[in-house]
Amino acid sequence: xxxxDIEQISRFNGWTAxxxxxxxxxxEILYASKQKNPSEHFCGFYCVKEALTKALDNKNLTFKNIxxxxxxxxxxxxxxxxxxASILNExxxxxxxxxxxxxxxxxxxxxxxx
Numbered sequence: 587x588x589x590x591d592i593e594q595i596s597r598f599n600g601w602t603a604x605x606x607x608x609x610x611x612x613x614e615i616l617y618a619s620k621q622k623n624p625s626e627h628f629c630g631f632y633c634v635k636e637a638l639t640k641a642l643d644n645k646n647l648t649f650k651n652i653x654x655x656x657x658x659x660x661x662x663x664x665x666x667x668x669x670x671a672s673i674l675n676e677x678x679x680x681x682x683x684x685x686x687x688x689x690x691x692x693x694x695x696x697x698x699x700x
Contacts, residue, residue: 587679587699589641591633595693598625598632609635611653626693630654630662630686633695638664638682641697642673654684662686664697674699 606615610631618627635652639645653665664670664682674680681700686693 587641587643587677589637589639589697590694591636591640592692592694593629593633593636594691595623595626595629595688596691598628601625601628609649611650614654617656626688629693630688630695633693634662634664634684634686634697637684637695637697638670641699642677644673647673654686 603615606628610618610628614628614631618624618631621627631654632649634654635647635649638652639647647669651667651669653667654662655665656662662684664684666674666682670682674682677699679699683698683700684695686695
């Protein structure tokens with residue numbers, strides 16, 4: 587199961603804290619805010635959330651509950667919470683892999699579920 591999403595980074599320019607809090611977790615906001623171009627990272631996180639709903643064919647997932655974290659080596663991964671674990675269990679899958687890229691005006695994410 588694969589999902590992909592691409593978005594324009596400029597879409598995330600100038601977002602207020604309240605707008606960010608509706609979609610992104612505190613960890614995502616903190617991570618992106620520390621980066622040279624926060625909008626690029628917010629866009630990448632958004633792409634992951636959209637790609638996951640596509641891969642799972644589940645539009646009922648709450649974007650705020652889909653959280654992108656990073657390993658010590660800065661590899662992104664999805665924090666599998668109870669809502670996502672339940673869906674994975676229903677479809678007999680156990681692993682989610684993601685990739686995020688930024689180039690020019692766009693960010694893209696791919697989600698693969700095994």
